[in-house]
Amino acid sequence: MTDGFATRAIHAGQEPDPTTGSVITPIHATSTYAQDGVGNQRQGYEYSRTGNPTRSALEECLASLEGGKYGRAFASGMSATDAVLRATLRPGDHLIIPDDAYGGTFRLIDKVLTGWGIDYTPAPVTDVDAVRAAIRPNTKVIWTETPTNPLLNIADLPALAQLAHDTTTRLVVDNTFASPHLQQPLEFGASIVVHSTTKYLGGHSDVVGGAVITSDDEIADQVAFLQNTAGAVPGPFDAWLTLRGLKTLAVRMERHSRNAENLVAALRDHPKVARVFYPGLEDHPGHQVAAKQMRHFGGMVSFTHVDGEQAALDACARTRLFTLAESLGGVESLIEHPGRMTHASTAGSLLQVPAELIRVSVGIEESEDLVTDLLSALE
CATH class of the missing domain: 3.90.1150.10 (Aspartate Aminotransferase, domain 1)
Structure with missing residues (x-):
């Protein structure tokens, strides 16, 4: 039997510490890790930009709550958004965004990505036919929010997921407004879910963070590569605060x-x-x-x-x-x-x-x- 949501929020990725028995995940405040010989890492950790046990616990919990295989934690919601866009788009590609998208997402796409040869079209995500009409041969991503920020429009996730499947695009859902407790886009066919964990997941206005969740092996590897290469990762205390927020x-x-x-x-x-x-x-x-x-x-x-x-x-x-x-x-x-x-x-x-x-x-x-x-x- 699969544990319920509230149970997983408290336990997924958060077994008692094997060394001390601590029931709360420790804050692993370290930048590097001793190796038992060259290339012989203990539990796979070598450097905290690449991986940290506190962050790993958070990522496992995030994946569980969204019903995905992989969770990747970032230093902010915008760095998570940036990683997804860089993992899925190349110069000459096109994406569709909501015509009432979050201002920060719009700014990143309009002011930064267009300078690298990315084109975009705003479309009402409430209208599947309008989204279909906006698709071009070079469209790679349908980016949506539901509810949208700030007009709280609703996208039909199964319909958009089917459209994405039929047109070989990827449906990416910013699930920040809903949180995985209210809605799990992967269940409806989305390829990738993005969060500003600063918001409901952290829940206490005391930490900034972001997350990417997917079950796609290729996307997970690409996002992990960017996470490590670009280095926009949360510190262990930020990861711990977010993990604490998830419990409630x-x-x-x-x-x-x-x-x-x-x-x-x-x-x-x-x-x-x-x-x-x-x-x-x-x-x-x-x-x-x-x-x-x-x-x-x-x-x-x-x-x-x-x-x-x-x-x-x-x-x-x-x-x-x-x-x-x-x-x-x-x-x-x-x-x-x-x-x-x-x-x-x-x-x-x-x-x-x-x-x-x-x-x-x-x-x-x-x-x-x-x-x-x-x-x-x-x-």
Whole structure:
């Protein structure tokens, strides 16, 4: 019998230390390892850029939670994204990205990869026919987020995976918003999953990291090669903090989702809210798809202010419990203005976000307190 998700989050890759019996994975704070003769490494470790036991424990746990064979940990979500793009693309290749992709992903592709001969097309990942129409003979990757950041659109993962299979492209899914507790893209046919582990996986806003998970042997080898060669790896303490965060991921995601649902119910009928973006709403265009491929609908909520950009900025500045800050997925609630903050790099592009948009990362505080705080800020 396969252990359940919450059990694997606590135990996968985390057997008691064989030397001391420590039930918590030790922080192996070392840069190098003694060898028992030239090329005779103990347990395969030679240098901590290449491999570290604390990082190995994290990578095994990440792979288990996403249902993959291989996990690779990185120093940030963007370094994980960069490694995947460099492993799957060559000069002259083309990829498809969401037309509301995360600003950092857009910036990397638009400002860096295009300089190396990579071309891209934004497309609505909610529309499989539109994605199909964007595919060219040199298209190698369909990159998607679901829910997307910040408009919380939903991609039909089985349909996109079938499209990728039929066109010999690879489907890559940034699963940061959902977390593997709510959604496991490999199960639906994705080739690669990417995470900013800074967010829900770490869960406490105290560590920056990224991850790549796949069951493809070739991709795993290529990503591991780049991980070692480029060296964007997490230190052992960062790996340990992320591993600690994973232990409570299941219970946190349940609370994040429940608090978000309560907040959405309060926002829907508020006179200062023009529109709420949340896949848990029955009238959300992607609700039915999300209900099939997600356990719950997550802790991210976006909405637009009826009075425009300045009113949205003012509301962001008036909250007490929602901290005005970038990032997401921590135990504390955060609020931000995407157009001026996380998605400023999309200004003037096809991916520019609405100026009146507010994005909140709903934490695990008392639900009633969060509702009161945000409604007060709007009023």
